[in-house]
Amino acid sequence: MIETELAIVGAGPAGLSAAIEARRAxxxxxxxxxxxxxxGQLFKQIHKFFGSxxxxxxxxxxxxxxxxxxxxKELGIQTWLNGEVxxxxxxxxxxxxRDRSRSEIVKAKKIxxxxxxxxxxVPFPGWELPGVMGAGxxxxxxxxxxxxxxxxxxxxxxxxxxxxxxxxxxQAGAEVVAILEAAPKLGGYGxxxxxxxxxxxxxxxxxxxxxxxxxxxxxAVEIVKLDDSFKKVPGTERxxxxxxxxxATGLTPxxxxxxxxxxxxxxxxVLGGHLPIHDDKMHSTxxxxxxxxxxxxxxxASTAMEEGKLAGINAACELGYIAPEEAEVRxxxxxxxxxxxxxxxxxxxxxDSKVSILQKSEELISYFKAMxx
Amino acid sequence: xxxxxxxxxLGEEKPGKEVQIFVDGRPxxxxxxxxxxxxxxxxxIWINRYTAHKNKxxxxx
Ligand SMILES: Cc1cc2nc3c(=O)[nH]c(=O)nc-3n(C[C@H](O)[C@H](O)[C@H](O)COP(=O)(O)OP(=O)(O)OC[C@H]3O[C@@H](n4cnc5c(N)ncnc54)[C@H](O)[C@@H]3O)c2cc1C
Numbered sequence: 001m002i003e004t005e006l007a008i009v010g011a012g013p014a015g016l017s018a019a020i021e022a023r024r025a026x027x028x029x030x031x032x033x034x035x036x037x038x039x040g041q042l043f044k045q046i047h048k049f050f051g052s053x054x055x056x057x058x059x060x061x062x063x064x065x066x067x068x069x070x071x072x073k074e075l076g077i078q079t080w081l082n083g084e085v086x087x088x089x090x091x092x093x094x095x096x097x098r099d100r101s102r103s104e105i106v107k108a109k110k111i112x113x114x115x116x117x118x119x120x121x122v123p124f125p126g127w128e129l130p131g132v133m134g135a136g137x138x139x140x141x142x143x144x145x146x147x148x149x150x151x152x153x154x155x156x157x158x159x160x161x162x163x164x165x166x167x168x169x170x171q172a173g174a175e176v177v178a179i180l181e182a183a184p185k186l187g188g189y190g191x192x193x194x195x196x197x198x199x200x201x202x203x204x205x206x207x208x209x210x211x212x213x214x215x216x217x218x219x220a221v222e223i224v225k226l227d228d229s230f231k232k233v234p235g236t237e238r239x240x241x242x243x244x245x246x247x248a249t250g251l252t253p254x255x256x257x258x259x260x261x262x263x264x265x266x267x268x269x270v271l272g273g274h275l276p277i278h279d280d281k282m283h284s285t286x287x288x289x290x291x292x293x294x295x296x297x298x299x300x301a302s303t304a305m306e307e308g309k310l311a312g313i314n315a316a317c318e319l320g321y322i323a324p325e326e327a328e329v330r331x332x333x334x335x336x337x338x339x340x341x342x343x344x345x346x347x348x349x350x351x352d353s354k355v356s357i358l359q360k361s362e363e364l365i366s367y368f369k370a371m372x373x
Numbered sequence: 374x375x376x377x378x379x380x381x382x383l384g385e386e387k388p389g390k391e392v393q394i395f396v397d398g399r400p401x402x403x404x405x406x407x408x409x410x411x412x413x414x415x416x417x418i419w420i421n422r423y424t425a426h427k428n429k430x431x432x433x434x
Pocket of ligand 1: 009010011012013014015032033034035039040041042045048049083084085086114115116117136139160161162164165254292293294295298299300301302303304
């Protein structure tokens with residue numbers, strides 16, 4: 001068994017930012033990620049980020065990743081790659097499978113869960129055929145592995161992930177036959193949508209995939225129009241020849257470890273579904289367990305980094321490396337930054353949802369306090 | 374081949390060391406250290422298995 005002061009699960013933007021803050025304060029940190037390279041989603045994001053300039057907008061995601069890795073190297077943060085955290089046991093013990101071959105138990109005084117999210121799939125007849133995949137999977141193939149997963153692609157979902165990956169498929173040399181959106185309005189930010197539209201990709205709103213055809217691989221899809229209540233309109237079917245179907249139909253926080261740890265959850269559809277309740281220090285309802293990033297609600301790398309900093313600072317504070325007054329001042333600064341990130345039409349909805357989570361956390365705390373008294 | 378040697382943002386990819394691997398007895402060329410799924414797709418191999426009951430093909434997702 002290995003002991004550490006702070007174990008962080010997941011080395012995406014949230015986990016890396018948390019590790020940097022806590023290590024800088026003096027805490028002993030062990031950062032664990034299942035991949036062979038840290039950075040989480042960042043190295044797939046070859047586009048310039050949106051948002052305000054103070055939040056690295058205009059910088060490509062992959063360059064933010066390189067910057068975070070440089071800082072974590074400079075601080076000498078201990079990092080286990082190819083390490084999959086498969087369980088949390090009582091006494092803050094993490095069960096880690098290293099290099100897919102051996103188990104190791106890590107006992108930590110504090111734990112930060114920054115495991116990110118997983119892609120949602122939409123089932124339709126033929127959805128299991130080779131060639132139907134998550135947009136994120138296609139993105140990993142083209143931008144990380146430099147392999148083109150298909151030549152004629154249809155994208156289901158017009159949110160930011162759908163339009164950005166569609167554009168990146170074009171950059172990689174694929175043809176994007178169409179982008180479908182079940183809702184009557186497009187979901188992504190205007191800048192991204194406009195770019196794809198200028199490249200000549202047709203958008204179909206109020207449309208979905210009825211089925212995919214093929215024997216050993218996708219050969220075609222049948223698309224269909226949807227009415228105002230999302231019901232398929234008979235007679236509007238049309239068949240398009242494609243060899244790849246990408247699903248960009250939302251993400252769900254990867255919360256298994258938080259469930260295992262006994263964290264209390266709430267259901268917030270705007271942020272991706274069931275999430276661990278947390279307070280303004282990113283503390284979950286379990287003592288010593290913090291969360292940060294997409295696990296606490298699907299947002300963006302920019303918010304994930306801020307939440308990571310909050311978790312890192314407050315975990316280091318609980319470990320005695322940062323005075324509570326200082327932690328509070330710095331947390332408040334981060335909250336200012338988070339509030340400015342969570343503004344605008346889409347941001348405000350996320351901000352309101354986050355406020356509702358914080359309220360739930362306060363209610364729970366006062367409930368438990370009342371029970372103890 | 375389904376590789377992307379030139380990319381408008383990522384630039385040119387320096388080819389890594391080539392290695393030969395065998396898939397169901399058939400030799401294919403892969404780049405040393407790359408993900409197996411990537412090597413398979415680069416070589417046009419999409420089917421990773423057939424399901425036990427209905428014998429249907431499955432690939433990456
Ligand atoms: C197509 C696309 C475009 C995007 N564009 C933007 C943008 O322009 N601007 C922006 O700000 N954001 C953007 N984002 C969002 C951003 O990438 C995510 O919000 C961000 O990466 C979340 O960070 P995270 O650290 O919470 O999770 P991740 O980056 O997902 O990192 C989590 C890490 O934890 C690891 N992990 C999970 N479980 C375990 C376990 N049990 N054991 C070990 N390791 C584990 C994962 O493998 C992963 O490496 C985009 C996302 C996508 C998909």
